[in-house]
Amino acid sequence: xxxxxxxxxxxxxxxxxxxxxxxxxxxxxxxxxxxxxxxxxxxxxxxxxxxxxxxxxxxxxxxxxxxxxxxxxxxxxxxxxxxxxxxxxxxxxxxxxxxxxxxxxxxxxxxxxxxxxxxxxxxxxxxxxxxxxxxxxxxxxxxxxxxxxxxxxxxxxxxxxx
DNA sequence: CCCTGATTCGC
DNA sequence: GCGAATCAGG
Numbered sequence: 001x002x003x004x005x006x007x008x009x010x011x012x013x014x015x016x017x018x019x020x021x022x023x024x025x026x027x028x029x030x031x032x033x034x035x036x037x038x039x040x041x042x043x044x045x046x047x048x049x050x051x052x053x054x055x056x057x058x059x060x061x062x063x064x065x066x067x068x069x070x071x072x073x074x075x076x077x078x079x080x081x082x083x084x085x086x087x088x089x090x091x092x093x094x095x096x097x098x099x100x101x102x103x104x105x106x107x108x109x110x111x112x113x114x115x116x117x118x119x120x121x122x123x124x125x126x127x128x129x130x131x132x133x134x135x136x137x138x139x140x141x142x143x144x145x146x147x148x149x150x151x152x153x154x155x156x157x158x159x160x161x162x
Numbered sequence: 163c164c165c166t167g168a169t170t171c172g173c
Numbered sequence: 174g175c176g177a178a179t180c181a182g183g
Contacts, residue, residue, distance in 0.1 A: 014174085014175085015174090015175065015176085016174085016175075033165095033166070033167090034166070034167065034168095035165080035166070035167095043176090044176070044177075045166080045167090046168095046175095046176060046177060046178080047175070047176055047177090049166090049167065049168065049169090050168090050169095050174090050175065050176060050177090051174095051175080051176095052167095052168090053168065053169075054174075054175085058167085058168070059167090060167080060168080
């Protein structure tokens with residue numbers, strides 16, 4: 001009689017709690033990428049995208065995507081020949097990644113402007129979460145530190161928040 | 163080459 | 174409903 005289906009944690013919330021959805025919308029409104037939102041909230045990228053799709057918060061219309069898409073019926077799913085997908089090569093020279101980005105001037109979403117870095121600061125409360133607020137680069141919504149994080153140029157690491 | 167977005171399917 | 178897997182494009 002092993003019928004344990006979801007008897008994992010006693011206090012396991014259904015993932016997308018109102019708090020999380022609030023963050024999701026906030027980050028999405030801030031113009032962050034799905035990967036950024038996912039890493040900030042603490043979920044997978046697909047989870048964010050899936051939730052956005054369910055909430056119909058996708059930037060592109062489903063019809064447009066579908067028009068571009070030509071998925072007929074069965075696109076050779078995970079049945080027989082399964083592709084090795086993208087294998088990430090191991091990094092032998094792991095950088096210390098010492099890039100302490102100091103955000104001394106935090107600002108809220110409403111306070112965001114051209115003079116404030118739009119990097120979200122994830123907080124455990126999520127109610128008073130704010131943004132970096134540093135001086136961004138010329139024409140860039142982020143400061144020099146978060147510029148690298150916002151764009152994947154130079155560094156492949158995207159885990160440092162703050 | 164890698165990454166991002168969106169859809170589809172299984173649980 | 175949620176998330177992994179998958180596909181397609183940049």
